[in-house]
Amino acid sequence: MDLTVLLIILQLIYLEGILSIDNAAVLAALVSPLPKDEQVPWPGPLQWLRRPVHRLLGGQRMAALKVGLLGAYVGRGLMLFLASLVIRNPWLIILGALYLVKLGAEHLGTDEPGERDSAFASHRTQGRGFWAVVLTVELADLAFSLDNVVVAVALSKELWVILLGVFLGIVTMRFAAGIFVYLIDREPALKPASYVLVLVIGLELLAESFFSLHTDAGVKFLISASIVVGALLYGHVPLIRRVVQLLRWFRPLLGLVNHLFDLALRPLLILFEVIVGGVRAGFRILEARRE
Numbered sequence: 302m303d304l305t306v307l308l309i310i311l312q313l314i315y316l317e318g319i320l321s322i323d324n325a326a327v328l329a330a331l332v333s334p335l336p337k338d339e340q341v342p343w344p345g346p347l348q349w350l351r352r353p354v355h356r357l358l359g360g361q362r363m364a365a366l367k368v369g370l371l372g373a374y375v376g377r378g379l380m381l382f383l384a385s386l387v388i389r390n391p392w393l394i395i396l397g398a399l400y401l402v403k404l405g406a407e408h409l410g411t412d413e414p415g416e417r418d419s420a421f422a423s424h425r426t427q428g429r430g431f432w433a434v435v436l437t438v439e440l441a442d443l444a445f446s447l448d449n450v451v452v453a454v455a456l457s458k459e460l461w462v463i464l465l466g467v468f469l470g471i472v473t474m475r476f477a478a479g480i481f482v483y484l485i486d487r488e489p490a491l492k493p494a495s496y497v498l499v500l501v502i503g504l505e506l507l508a509e510s511f512f513s514l515h516t517d518a519g520v521k522f523l524i525s526a527s528i529v530v531g532a533l534l535y536g537h538v539p540l541i542r543r544v545v546q547l548l549r550w551f552r553p554l555l556g557l558v559n560h561l562f563d564l565a566l567r568p569l570l571i572l573f574e575v576i577v578g579g580v581r582a583g584f585r586i587l588e589a590r591r592e
């Protein structure tokens with residue numbers, strides 16, 4: 302195997318692992334307001350599904366989480382078909398790069414973005430019925446699948462490498478997330494370091510798109526490896542911690558960048574909320590009729 306491809310695959314494994322942990326945490330927060338032991342509610346004609354589905358999937362909370370994980374797999378499978386379209390369309394690549402910059406700024410520009418995201422996700426589904434929560438989970442799955450394919454496209458324009466990246470995302474969510482959770486528990490600095498890496502990849506992609514500044518794969522890997530090694534040394538080398546402290550003035554700047562992204566996206570988010578609100582209202586009407 303070509304060394305360049307091997308370096309890209311190593312970066313993909315690391316990034317997909319870290320992103321999968323955040324994805325799983327948000328999914329768990331989304332389903333947390335649902336009751337643990339109550340059976341999944343079904344419309345009148347489908348009442349016969351209550352018992353077999355309960356035996357298969359468990360109570361509402363576990364059922365929604367399992368459906369969410371299934372949706373994550375389906376979403377990544379869908380991205381397999383969209384990957385070639387993204388490669389051929391430079392505007393989609395630019396949008397993907399901006400998305401990575403937004404993702405990095407959002408996580409690095411605030412104190413505890415992971416906890417904030419989980420609390421926000423839990424609040425978004427508080428007091429909603431089972432099917433409304435499932436819809437929210439599936440919409441979140443689509444966003445997570447976008448993370449997956451954009452990171453892969455940012456690292457390589459080879460279709461088979463991108464498909465491999467999507468596949469690694471699926472495998473990581475299913476099997477390897479526990480390993481990365483263990484690593485982050487041992488070395489907490491790995492998590493913010495991964496979003497530094499996401500931010501750098503997004504900036505590299507923008508530089509390549511607008512200024513034709515192509516970064517060699519070996520240099521990209523060296524940057525990635527330096528960030529990861531720096532994160533590993535952070536908890537053990539006082540000098541590294543002092544250097545990082547000097548760079549903390551970047552946090553307000555990244556917070557401002559994230560705020561500007563939010564302002565630019567607000568009209569789209571309002572439209573999205575209206576559409577999703579209409580769909581959820583339809584689910585509530587169906588549930589009310591069932592009762």
